Amino acid sequence: MELKKIDANLRKGLIEAGLTHANELQEQTFATIKSGADCVIASGSGSGKSTTIVINVIQKLAKAAGESTRALILAEDKEKVVEMKGLFDLYGDFTDLRVLGVHEKGDIDFDKNVISLGLDVLIGTPTRINAMFASAGFNMNTVKMFIVDDADVLFRSRMDAVVQRLSNSVEKTQRIFFTTVITERVEALADRIMIEPIFFEDDDEEDKN
Secondary structure, eight states: OOOTTOOHHHHHHHHHTTOOSOOHHHHHHHHHHHHTOOEEEEOOTTSOHHHHHHHHHHHHHOSOOSSSOSEEEEOSSHHHHHHHHHHHHHHTTTSOOOEEEEOTTSOHHHHHHHHHTOOSEEEEOHHHHHHHHHHTOOOGGGOSEEEESSHHHHHHTTOHHHHHHHHHTOSSOEEEEEESSOOHHHHHHHHHHSSSOEEEEOHHHHHHO
């Protein structure tokens, strides 16, 4: 993997998994995400958005630290949560990062107990994350990366209000939206909760607009 200054353990995990070259999306966005800037990243299906999320979170967190969640990733549904968790298991094989995936079909009390024992990355549906935060709460101010995957799909389902409420619970964090297209809802929420967001849009999507 030829990304500049990539974490050594991440590099080993990627190579072990057979991912030896960054794709266009990963090359274009790596430096910006690494810098800590807020951004909105639009790219078509199959372009590697989920892998890009996992690579950048592992790169930034590197190893287990502290007791509270440092990266929060909101995903569309159980299937996306499970898929993302699997990518962390695959590419983070040489790290000790603690990763948990939560969704409506899981046991909320079990999930809370796991979080209380110490966690680095929490992946979940907005509805489950919101329920956990509302019922018992967890320290959102340790979240260094606040990431929304499939933002266009979630916001079309009226999840933008939940995302904004969760975002408002974090004093200072890097906010990143991944989306297939930059819709009005995606752009509007980015303008409300992000600081001078950088927009990435692939050429194919620009040609459609």
